[in-house]
Amino acid sequence: DAGVIQSPRHEVTEMGQEVTLRCKPISGHDYLFWYRQTMMRGLELLIYFNNNVPIDDSGMPEDRFSAKMPNASFSTLKIQPSEPRDSAVYFCASIPGGDLGPYNEQFFGPGTRLTVL
Amino acid sequence: DQQVKQNSPSLSVQEGRISILNCDYTNSMFDYFLWYKKYPAEGPTFLISISSIKDKNEDGRFTVFLNKSAKHLSLHIVPSQPGDSAVYFCAASGVDDKIIFGKGTRLHILP
Numbered sequence: 001d002a003g004v005i006q007s008p009r010h011e012v013t014e015m016g017q018e019v020t021l022r023c024k025p026i027s028g029h030d031y032l033f034w035y036r037q038t039m040m041r042g043l044e045l046l047i048y049f050n051n052n053v054p055i056d057d058s059g060m061p062e063d064r065f066s067a068k069m070p071n072a073s074f075s076t077l078k079i080q081p082s083e084p085r086d087s088a089v090y091f092c093a094s095i096p097g098g099d100l101g102p103y104n105e106q107f108f109g110p111g112t113r114l115t116v117l
Numbered sequence: 118d119q120q121v122k123q124n125s126p127s128l129s130v131q132e133g134r135i136s137i138l139n140c141d142y143t144n145s146m147f148d149y150f151l152w153y154k155k156y157p158a159e160g161p162t163f164l165i166s167i168s169s170i171k172d173k174n175e176d177g178r179f180t181v182f183l184n185k186s187a188k189h190l191s192l193h194i195v196p197s198q199p200g201d202s203a204v205y206f207c208a209a210s211g212v213d214d215k216i217i218f219g220k221g222t223r224l225h226i227l228p
Contacts, residue, residue: 035218106161109160
């Protein structure tokens, strides 16, 4: 299996532009998580899905952030409009689910490094 | 309010010696704890976990200790090797499906 795939790996954009980050979870995994990593706040959970349904988006910082999972193999995280303080590394992760639920180890993608100028 | 705290941003240890990484948590409802390791330009990878019904879990050179009364866990790496140089994240999970991560500790293994 190729693991969790994220694209792009790097994104540089100007303030005010729309940014879309993409994630393909591991096939068969029921849960998908979006995280943001910054020096100040570490690794923060933004939102997670179970069977394509958003379960908890309380970590999404503002209405400028939105996430979708139209099917089991694809998710997007969109920032519109982007601001310099959104600069961070964004990770997507998936887990199999099942009886263990969240106690399964999470498989992370390589991340997208976002820079907003 | 941080529920999972790693108070040491960095740690340097001589190769061959023991590395001890610490983690404190505030939420008594957490019942499962994990450690992840992260190399630069890569996503975190799972290292070891422990359930709250245990106080120790060992996997090769890695051992995690849990002290529920103190709300404290630690990761011991012995002996430390150069490839252990990485950022280590402590994480905790409770009755909901969320996993809360600490800010991480950067471990440097010195030759």
